[in-house]
Amino acid sequence: MTAGNVPVYMQTYKQLLKEIRDGVWKTGDRLPADMVFAKKLGINHLTLKKAMIRLAAEGYLTRTRGRGTFVADVLPKAKSLASGKRVAVIYDIVHESSFQSDIFLSIYKEVGEMGLNLELLSANQSRTTQFRQIISLFSDSDSAGCIVWSLMDLRQLEKLAAAKPQGYPLIFINHKPEQDIQGFDFSGYDDFGSGRRMGEYISSLGFKHCIICQAADYRKRITNLQRITGLRSSLKNPPELFCRYGADKQEPLLSFLQERKKQEKTAVVFIADTDYSASLNSLQQTQLTPFVFFTALAPCCRGILLSCKEMGTNAVKILKTRRNGDDSFSISLRAAGKII
Structure with missing residues (x-):
């Protein structure tokens, strides 16, 4: 990416769109073959193709295998950004x-x-x-x-x-x-920043150990990954990650918390507030201290509030x-x- 992180294909798209609207390329004009045109523009032919596909989808070009690429006979009218209600x-x-x-x-x-x-x-x-x-x-x-x-x-x-x-x-x-x-x-949400603040908060309270709980269903969700990465970046000691349970199958999580119930000075971080809610009764029977990323529930313990509003x-x-x-x-x- 260049030009302020705008991909080359988007720069090419905007350049060609301007040329079509300005009449450099007139209605019905045939554009050079992709390989030739790309070389002239100094870009990869696949990059040019991506820009062309977008222009064709918007009605500015017609592309037919074996015939080539043409400027549309009738150009679409630019939609007023304020026209819809x-x-x-x-x-x-x-x-x-x-x-x-x-x-x-x-x-x-x-x-x-x-x-x-x-x-x-x-x-x-x-x-x-x-x-x-x-x-x-x-x-x-x-x-x-x-x-x-x-x-x-x-x-x-x-x-x-x-x-x-x-x-x-x-x-x-x-x-x-x-x-x-x-x-x-x-x-x-600023998931990474929120995770980092959570880790700093936990460390400032003197907790020696941290367990992160998240359902296996959401291990690859970018919001979760960012929160966990932020946590890890600011905790003094590497956290333990527990994800051997499902969003709708909480029993393994409840059993795990009971196994650790006598573990002192341990923060348990719930990536999802719904997991915390489901395990609240089990937590109350342990010496573990919960910390939660609150998004759907009203805050009821320590943690981070992420505002849906x-x-x-x-x-x-x-x-x-x-x-x-x-x-x-x-x-x-x-x-x-x-x-x-």
Whole structure:
């Protein structure tokens, strides 16, 4: 990456888009073959191909195997960033409680203050449904942007990046897509910084040993990995990691805590507050001291509070920035954790 961490394919995309709009390449013009054109531009032909695919997805080019690449006969009209009035919020699944959650209420309030309407959609735990929901928004003249709790895989994200109209506000919330190269906007938690603060806090209280508990289901989740990395970076002694249990199968965790019940000066860190809640009765019968990353539950012991409300507010801040014309490759805002 160069030019402020903007990938070369995006720089090429923007350059070609400007040339098409400025009439350097006129409607119906045939572009040089990819290998020839890439050499002329001084880039790899695969990089050029990626930029071309995006321009074709947006309607500026037509690409046909055996015939070549042409500027479209009719160029798409640039969509006014402020034309739409409806902001879609897409959850992995919507429950009745979703409408009362801090994150939803914060988004609802901020969107309303912008004079826009909010639509809450459920993907019903289907990544295909979610992908199609977002694609349909790209051609919806009343769509003012989308905030999504993503389920999608890397293949779908790549297709989404190619299809997304320039300037369309698409903000991922809580879980960042796997590769920054996608250029998606993100509102989430400062997981690494929060983990580091948690480790410093535990060390300052004089704990000699630390056990980190997280369900095996979520070992590869980036939020968890960042919190654990932050913890490890600031603890005086290497922590013990226990993950031999499932989010819906807590019995191994409860047994483990009972095995360690007489262990003194030991901090037990729960990456998920739901795991702490499920093991509360077992913890009360031990000498272990719990520390929790609180996101869904009201704080009830020591730990770090990560504000869903702030994450929602930040998502709308990004939306507002995009609607005001910011064309940065990507925008990320992270809510800092607070010691409690």
